[in-house]
Amino acid sequence: MVTATLCARAGKKVLLLERHSVPGGFTHTFTRKGIEWDVGVHYVGQMNQPSLLKKILDDVTEENTLQWDDMGEVYDRAIICGQPYDFRKNKAQLIHDWINLFPEERKAIQTYFKWIAQASGSGPYFFGEKTAPAWFSKTIGRWLRFRFEKFSQQTTLQVLKRLTRNERLISLMAAQCGNYGLLPEKSAFSIHATVVQHYLNGASYPTGGTQAIAKSILKAFYKYGGVLRLNADVDQILLEKNCAVGVVLKDATPYFAKSVVSNAGARNTFLRLLPKASAQQSWLKNVQETLATLRPSIGHFCLYVKLKGTAAELNLPKNNLWIYPKEVTQLSEQDLGEDPITSESLTYISFPSAKDSTWEQRHPRAAPKPVAS
Ligand SMILES: Cc1cc2nc3c(=O)[nH]c(=O)nc-3n(C[C@H](O)[C@H](O)[C@H](O)COP(=O)(O)OP(=O)(O)OC[C@H]3O[C@@H](n4cnc5c(N)ncnc54)[C@H](O)[C@@H]3O)c2cc1C
Structure with a gap:
């Protein structure tokens, strides 16, 4: 939808073909008995600050139709072997928190965030270079790709093990791996770094639910003359x-x-x-x-739950929960492939109703049933 809207905006005649009956891919939201759930996106970084990503989204959405609700001070909470760890916004804050937790690992923590910045910072050169012609790629392109490739040719686990032997710290560093659907022993460190860096300044949730993203892009797409065909496989x-x-x-x-x-x-x-x-x-x-x-990345089993009560009444957090019953390094693909209910697997929980400021207004509570005396 972003590419289609950018092309339409540039004056191209664009036909967007979508095989589903609803446009939007993983920004999809579905409703059952008046309650809605989102199926994919649950937080996005860099929306409440000037960033390239924000600029692109602004360029492909109808003005003021896509707003973001800040998720607050803590955006992720990892619970590893029962111990909670908060990911607080602001890199300096996170470094400070981690050094407090692992004072003897100060150097490892500082180097980790230096490498995160280097690997993620080299991403735009690596991906941008792909649009260049072959002669460029064979000459100057090599130099543009080098930094990113240096980190992408090592797994996340290899890099983390070079930094420290502290298994709990490695687990904490890798705790957001569910975002890219691969265990640290399988993922490229460059991709890990890109995801970690993306959220360092906190995260936001689209006001009105994730469907607001698709709705807002579509408005701009139509405005620039784009044509959408649904059920077009x-x-x-x-x-x-x-x-x-x-x-x-x-x-x-x-x-x-x-x-x-x-x-x-x-x-x-x-x-x-x-x-x-x-x-x-x-x-x-x-x-x-x-x-x-x-190989495809790991699949997941998703349970959509309706709770009785408002987010405030139930004290539901805006932050996501990443729950690991054992150290991340000890999780195997087999654990993740086992029965999700009984196996010691990774569990992720989030509460869209706590994140979206329009939730209560869009889903006013049914009048409480009278309690029998
Ligand atoms: C469970 C889950 C949680 C996620 N959480 C986050 C998150 O918190 N934050 C974040 O930033 N990202 C998150 N993501 C990733 C994010 O959803 C994707 O990166 C994003 O949706 C990719 O957008 P896309 O348009 O490239 O692909 P998609 O959203 O997958 O859209 C592709 C579209 O193409 C259509 N299509 C496919 N094949 C055909 C065909 N042959 N003919 C016609 N149409 C076709 C599909 O129906 C679909 O609508 C999550 C993903 C999942 C699955």
């Missing part, structure tokens, strides 16, 4: 001389276009929507072979 991307020239839907409707942008994920796009590479298409063959080796 793309089955194939059409190629002509190695160039995408259109798509065909599952119902066999073809659409032709000067450019095709797929947001269905790299594996789906290259392994399912594009034809298998022929011998002449070495570029496509390379990408397809590489992607075929990638």
Whole structure:
């Protein structure tokens, strides 16, 4: 939706095809018996400060239609083996808190945040370079990618173990790993760093629930002349001389276009929507072979719960809870793949009703039933 709106805003004629009956992907919200739950996004960083991300969102949303509720001083709470640890906004604050908890690890903690800044700071160069032509990539591009790759070629666990042997501190450093769906032994440190850095100044929740993001972008998309088609399941991307020239839907409707942008994920796009590479298409063959080796990240089991009472009455926190029954380093993929109810797995809990300032007004409580005397 962001790409489509940016293209429409730049004067392109844009058709957005969505296979679901509701637009918005993981900003989706669903309702049962008058109560709503969100399915994906539960907090976003850098929205209450000037940032590139905020600027992009401002550019693709209708003015003042997307507001953010600050989640307050604490945005995440990790509970490791029953011990709570708060992630408080502001990097200096977090460093201070961690040094208080682990005074003998001062150096490790300071170096950790230095590496987080270096790895995440090199991200824009790494990703930006991908838009450059091949000659640039082979020359100056190498230098632009170097810093990020230095950290992405090491797993998060490898980097953390170089810093400290304190298992609890490693668990705390890795406690937000649920955000990227991989255990520290599998994730690239650069991605870990990007996520940690993203939330260092605190987090926000979209006022009116996550659907507000999609609604606001769509308003701008329509304003710039974009056209949306729902229930439009793309089955194939059409190629002509190695160039995408259109798509065909599952119902066999073809659409032709000067450019095709797929947001269905790299594996789906290259392994399912594009034809298998022929011998002449070495570029496509390379990408397809590489992607075929990638395993999907871990799945999750999600329980949507309705509680009786307001967030204030129930004292529900705005912050998220990441609950680990054992040290993060001792969790295995097998633990996460086991029965989520009985196994010693990671549990994540959040309360959208506590985060959204319009919740009470949008969901006024039903009159309490009279209590029998
Ligand atoms: C449980 C969960 C929690 C998350 N929490 C957070 C969070 O707190 N903060 C945060 O910033 N991010 C969070 N994320 C990540 C965030 O939701 C995603 O990064 C974001 O939604 C990606 O947006 P997208 O538009 O690229 O993809 P998506 O939101 O996945 O949208 C892709 C769209 O493409 C459509 N589509 C796919 N294939 C086809 C096809 N063949 N034809 C037509 N349409 C197709 C899909 O139906 C979907 O609507 C979370 C994700 C999950 C799953």
